[in-house]
Amino acid sequence: MPPDVTAELSLLYGAYALMMKPFKSYEDMTAEDYTAIGLKCGLEVHQQLLTTRKLFCRCPAGRYGSDYDAEILRHMRPTLSELGEYDGTALMEKKTRKNIHYRLHRDTVCTYDIDDTPPFFPDPYAIDIALELSLQLGLGIVSEIHIARKQYLDGSIPAGFQRTAIIGVTGSIPYLDRRIGITQLSIEEDSCREVSDIGHDRIYLTDRLGMPLIEVVTDPDMRTPQELAEVCQVIRWLCRSTGKVRTGYGAARQDVNVSVEGGTRIEIKGVPQITRIPLLVYNEAMRQCALLHIRDTLKQRGITKDTLNCTTHDVTRAVYRTPYGPIRTAVDLGHRVKCVTLHGFAELLNYTTQEHTIFAKEFSDRVRVIACLTELPNMVHSDTASEQLSVRDWKGIRKRTQAGDNDALILVWGDEADTTTACQEIIIRATEATIGVPNDTRQAHKDGTTGFERVLPGAERMYPDTDLPPITIDADRLEGIRSQLSTPPWDRQDRYRTLNVPKESIAPLSASPRANLFETLIDELKIDPVFAAVVLMQRFKCFSRDGLHPEQLTDQQIQSVFAALAQNKLTRRGVVRAFRWHLLATRHNQDGAIDIADVAADLAEKLYSQDELNFMITQTLEQSRTIEFPDSGAHHRFVIGIVMREVGSVVESATVLRLIEDAMRSHQPQDNQEEVA
Amino acid sequence: MVEDRLKGYRNISRDVLSKYKVGIWSDVEIEATNGRFRGLILPRSETADDAHIVIKLITGYNIGIATATITNITEHGRREVQYKIAEQEFPTDPNKPNITLFGTGGTIASRLDYRTGAVIPAFSPGELYGSVPELADACNLRTEKLYGVFSENMGPEQYIKLAEKIGEEIAKGVDGIVIGHGTDTMHHTAAILTFMVQNPPIPIVMVGSQRSSDRPSSDAALNLIKAVKVAAEGDIAEILVCMYGPTSDQYDLLHRGTRVRKMHSSYRSAFRTIGDIPLAMVDLDGIHELRDDYHRRRDDREVSINTAFEEKVTMVYYYPNMKPDIIDAIVEKGYRGIVIAGTGLGHINKPIYEAVKRATDKGVHVYMTVQTLWGYVQMYVYETGREIMELGVVPAANMLPEVAYMKLCWTLGQTDDRDEVRRIMLTPISDEITDREPYNGYLIFQGAIPEVQEFLRTIKR
């Protein structure tokens, strides 16, 4: 259909025109569909490092708890940008007038964390880990680390900025048949955990504050939500493979950048689980397409940034008698009810922007975050199908505002200052609707949709930290780390596939701190790769599930047990048994160190001679003769069970089976005779 | 004049930049053995080494590249940065009080050069209005930068000029004076100004910041807003210090210039009134007085300015094992006054008695204060105290050591007569000596004690 006809149609049938661009469901979207909308995504992977102290102070790292001893209160005051103006984020935070409360526990924070003491030199171990990962990612390594301050006005860091520094830039990692660009790796301090954000009060816990993190930023090289999740997993495995990063919920989080053709690069903040990434990306892609479509529709209706017309009215009197609960309560409290008329916006507020989400939510989010009207619902609009306000109410409002049928109305309620801010924000959001996709930072919701978090901060929020001098990375230090580098997981994985390592163990093993050990076992001790992988991954996992701690076994201990296998002192079954016995013994005997070599040797000492084995088998056969078995097969299995329990750790089952079969055969005639008799 | 395009680069790094014909603000691609780096060359700090080149990446981060690793530099262009603070005209309102803000060097408001990281002080009314527009709610502002020195470099020359300037402003009819000052020696300046500027008709408020104003959590703007409020609307016509009460953004405390002391190297709430209670709390709603024994604002323009100052005065912080030769050396160098910060109630050890005796015999004025800061010198309680007084050492009651020091400088600037010096020193001008210490004048809480923990848990401080 030629564009002019579309325009005409949409003028005539505005509402129908809106329906003309359905977005495929998540399940139906193909790679080609994503290519068609020009999806591009990138990642910022945040990974906590396994250090004993925090990055810029000497508080212990990794202690969490919601308990607190004291609270302090701060306000964040935007500092001027270069042009003598406040940038978008700064302005937004200024409008919100938030009281920021920090909860402090004496075990986890010091006066540095609350910005009452200058920083200490950063933890050198954390920098070493960052250097190691930078080398793995093929990044160019800086020779001098310059600490920067990155402004955060939301209060998530009491200083109002995060200390951060670049360690490496410009590298890449392999993915399928291409390479994914890595923009940079930085080291930074973690932020506070938000407890609540109600009205003008935001509360933070400070336990996580100051923990060392690295941030790996990729280029926007991923083309589908699935690719993004997979690349994220690759980076996660790489981090894990060092054995020097924290694991567990929240220890790794990522920001996801998404844009579609004609849209805007949008950042979705703090996604803790990789499995949640694809749906979030899908929804954001849909949202951007929807917003672009809304913009085009507005344009067809003749509404642009310059012609946009919004009016604000106090409609408290018009809804004075409404039975609608939220407004009823507001009126009773003496609050104001205000109405913004968005001229020519009729029907648009109902347009689907994400799964189960409509355009109106974009306004509601802004009102909640910026005007601090946090109690939901915080607005109603005239496009809604549900009967929140009665026909009579709407009639009164339309009369008061002189709104026509082509206009959309949004009502907000609250105190004078907050409703004033809310109305301004609604108009700002409406203005942005005429432009396309506004520059938001978005938060990830559990249902896979996103919500407005804040206006995207400008590059201006970075400035050098004047409290610490640059830190030189000398060549020796770097070479020392380079010489210790292990093979990156992606190279290991290629080899594991050729070795037939079980599929589900390939990625975890390649990133496991046991990967080096695994290679020693198969290369030097010539252990069967499949068996070694099964023990190190699956068996150890079982032990963990049973409450044992296989992670406490040193590589050397593990190697000594496998060595016994290699020397035929233990069977495969004996290897597993040795580990289990040792772990059980150490669990019950925390203090007394038990040597796993002793356990293995104990087992191995019971090496049986052929005669001993034959004797044991004959004995077992004799003793079991009194038992009634349904058939000789059952008798056979019973004898195998008894003997293997005794000798299975050190004698291969094949040997045992052969001897038992021989013995049973030689006994059988006798049995038959008896039966005959 | 052309800016030095190799600013801050010396020796090796300067040679490298010259070799590749690049300089600061060059947009470059650097090839090095450790990788390739693209960014804008920045000026280098004068104190940094000569073996690195600093560039700003497109992401805003700075990094340093070792010159030894550089194999090539290609210039893609230049982006010269001109940096200027935006000014907005400070509104005037004939109905609002006129306030003069003196600058002495500490930055009360500043703008940050995001490219170089340099902090650019905002000081003209226009610049201040741009960053702290709330100031216009309270007053019409005139600013005057007297000098730009770090707080620790303040000295007699600055004190005298400041006192004279205050006198001039009072004569001109301003309604209040605010003095921006670095925090390290703010209490020294507050003490000497109290002696040099007596009986002013208007509030004279000293203010600074513990966290530089370039950070969002800075105390600078809030301190300044409150200080201006006190100068414009307050009724306390004295030399005051206006700084954060708690570390939380809640209220400032107004301290009397002779009883205030910086008690922490970095806390926002570093300034405390010692041995007494502060004069008032100030928040954005107003000034809440905590006592009423202060000098009230007057309409007259009378003030006595006395800028006497003797520089040959020193302070000795006593320690066990102090040797008499220290005292002898001071006397030998021609010092005319010594303030001792003694232990406990005002004690020093016997081996230096003789040296002190030699000093007083030579006409050196020796005054005793306590290094405990809280409490009075009381030299009658122990035999040792009485012996020390017999040496000619004068107990300075509960004058803070720094305050006693400033007062002795000021006194010896006026007279050398032993009795007259003693009379001036021991006659309080503004509570540098008080008759009584209130029960709540000494409060240093100890953490972990249950009731203190309870307090910390419930009160934001």
Ligand SMILES: [Zn+2]
């Ligand atoms: Zn700490």
